[in-house]
Amino acid sequence: MSQRVRKAVFPAAGLGTRFLPATKVIPKEMLPVVDKPILQYGVEEAIASGIEHIILVTGRGKGAMEDHFDISFELDATLEKKGKKELLELSRGISSMARVSSVRQKEPLGLGHAVLCAKELVGDEPFAVILPDDVIDAAPPCLKQMIGVFNEKGGSVLATMTVEGPGISAYGVLAGAPDPQNPRIYNCTGMVEKPKFEVAPSTQAIIGRYILTPRVFELLEHTQPGAVGEIQLTDGIKALLKEEKVFGYTFEGKRFDAGDKFGMLQATVEFALKRPEFGEKFRAYLKGLV
Ligand code: UTP
Numbered sequence: 001m002s003q004r005v006r007k008a009v010f011p012a013a014g015l016g017t018r019f020l021p022a023t024k025v026i027p028k029e030m031l032p033v034v035d036k037p038i039l040q041y042g043v044e045e046a047i048a049s050g051i052e053h054i055i056l057v058t059g060r061g062k063g064a065m066e067d068h069f070d071i072s073f074e075l076d077a078t079l080e081k082k083g084k085k086e087l088l089e090l091s092r093g094i095s096s097m098a099r100v101s102s103v104r105q106k107e108p109l110g111l112g113h114a115v116l117c118a119k120e121l122v123g124d125e126p127f128a129v130i131l132p133d134d135v136i137d138a139a140p141p142c143l144k145q146m147i148g149v150f151n152e153k154g155g156s157v158l159a160t161m162t163v164e165g166p167g168i169s170a171y172g173v174l175a176g177a178p179d180p181q182n183p184r185i186y187n188c189t190g191m192v193e194k195p196k197f198e199v200a201p202s203t204q205a206i207i208g209r210y211i212l213t214p215r216v217f218e219l220l221e222h223t224q225p226g227a228v229g230e231i232q233l234t235d236g237i238k239a240l241l242k243e244e245k246v247f248g249y250t251f252e253g254k255r256f257d258a259g260d261k262f263g264m265l266q267a268t269v270e271f272a273l274k275r276p277e278f279g280e281k282f283r284a285y286l287k288g289l290v
Pocket of ligand 1: 113
């Protein structure tokens with residue numbers, strides 16, 4: 001079994017109902033922040049973290065995601081004919097970015113079930129899970145930071161962010177104590193889904209980046225669907241906790257929930273402000289509005 005984290009699973013078979021009507025036909029993962037689909041931000045993060053194989057878990061009507069990472073022969077030929085070199089490089093760059101495979105989740109039966117669909121493609125090795133609607137601005141990339149923790153500690157790693165106050169109730173929250181050597185690393189003892197602020201076990205909200213050992217697949221296979229008929233990834237990780245060490249890690253950087261309309265607006269504004277071509281112009285425009 002390879003102990004290196006080489007593969008990243010992107011669950012992208014959900015219905016994206018929070019983004020209707022935009023997501024009636026277009027996959028949520030293809031919605032852009034400025035000019036790049038949110039899925040591509042995650043794929044670039046994975047590649048910059050040393051991942052060699054991208055595994056997309058897709059569903060009905062999600063073919064655009066596979067096409068996006070494939071060669072677009074007509075587009076490339078037209079750009080070449082018109083001498084649009086930079087755009088041609090951009091288009092070719094996407095298709096040669098990484099090895100991309102996909103697997104279908106026939107019904108959206110939950111995040112745990114989506115991850116389980118990637119079992120054959122992952123095999124018997126540790127792997128990353130990236131939820132594409134969590135767009136993260138971080139240097140070094142969030143997943144790279146997590147791989148460092150995985151290599152040091154040798155156990156599954158859940159990325160967390162600190163949420164002070166009642167806002168914590170919107171998240172899965174990590175239970176456990178910080179490592180005395182490194183207060184960013186938590187020895188995880190449990191997880192509580194959307195707790196009331198008063199009883200939240202910590203300030204550490206679990207976000208959409210995980211490094212998991214392959215044992216989680218067997219545990220997910222035996223995980224019963226919850227109240228809404230979905231197999232939850234957190235239930236699989238809770239079962240993993242009974243057998244192996246699991247760590248929380250407060251990543252350095254900023255995460256945007258681009259699966260939500262407000263979070264998408266925040267990501268759009270902040271990424272646009274960082275763009276050298278028009279960041280200053282956009283800042284002046286925003287100032288003029290308020
Ligand atoms: P979300 O719950 O945020 O996505 O799941 P959703 O269900 O598409 O969105 P809403 O809530 O209806 O707006 C987090 C990630 O897990 C994937 C989603 O595609 C998303 O990237 N997912 C979720 C699956 O791949 N399969 C599922 O059965 C559920």
